[in-house]
Amino acid sequence: MSEKLSKSVYQLKVTLKGTKPPIWRRLLVPADLPLGKLHEVLQLVMGWENYHLHQFISGGRFFGMQDGEFSLDAEIEDENQFKIKDLLSAEKETLGYEYDFGDSWDHKIVLEKILPAEDGQQPPRCIKGMRACPPEDxxxxxxxxxxxxxxxxxxxxxxxxxxxWVGGEFDPELFDIGRVNKQLALV
Structure with a gap:
């Protein structure tokens, strides 16, 4: 992998598949962000609460958690051994992300742009999004x-x-990018 790609910032569009109108987020992340950290970012930008297992899917390969708590299938590779740039290296390439194997929230991640890293730029951050994420479970x-x-x-x-059950109110159109970016600043 080239040094240039390592220092790049990826603009990703993440869409929750099957939603109409679509629920999506556009974010900036370092190209060398490990998949385990990307999972944390996706939880925040989509509005999930990290209650369930997840996996990334690329080219027939599966990437997920591999630690002492979980004994995952041997076909699932350790997500922390791979960076985004290992799976996405050209614009328009895609990556799958499934969260909560029971509810099966499938996401399509598209690499929209490869941008140069700029001094002072602090990805990850969300630059746009539409609609609230469905409640857990x-x-x-x-x-x-x-x-x-x-x-x-x-x-x-x-x-x-x-x-x-939803806590007294739920607005499916509401997406608070400011709140999301405050949370991302802590990642």
């Missing part, structure tokens, strides 16, 4: 659609229960 894409339908109809018999 809401049942995948189908469960999320059902949740939105229930919350849009106060006469629905499950409305009060679901409203309480």
């Amino acid at each position: 809401c049942g995948g894409i189908w469960g999320y659609q059902e949740l939105l339908e229930t919350l849009s109809d106060p006469k629905n018999p499950d409305y009060e229960e679901m409203l309480e």
Whole structure:
């Protein structure tokens, strides 16, 4: 891998597959960010809470956690042994990211641009995004659609229960980039 690519910043677009209208984020990350750290960044920018297992998928290979707590399948390679630049090296290349194997939140990560690193630039940071992330454990894409339908109809018999479950309010259109970037500054 070239020295130039190591010092580059990647502009990535992360889209939660199956959502209409789409839920997505655009972010800047160092090209040499380990996949384990990318997972932490994705949790923050998407709004997940890191309650579940995850994996990255590239070219038929799987990358995930490999530590004493979890005994993962031998076919899953240690995500901390790979950097983003090891899997994405040209614009328009893609990487899969699955979070929560039960709800199966599948994300498509596209390398949109390779930018030169600038002095003082402090990636990772989110530069744009649309719509709120679905709440944890809401049942995948189908469960999320059902949740939105229930919350849009106060006469629905499950409305009060679901409203309480999401914490009293949920705006599917809300994405607070300022809050996300404050959290990213701590990564």
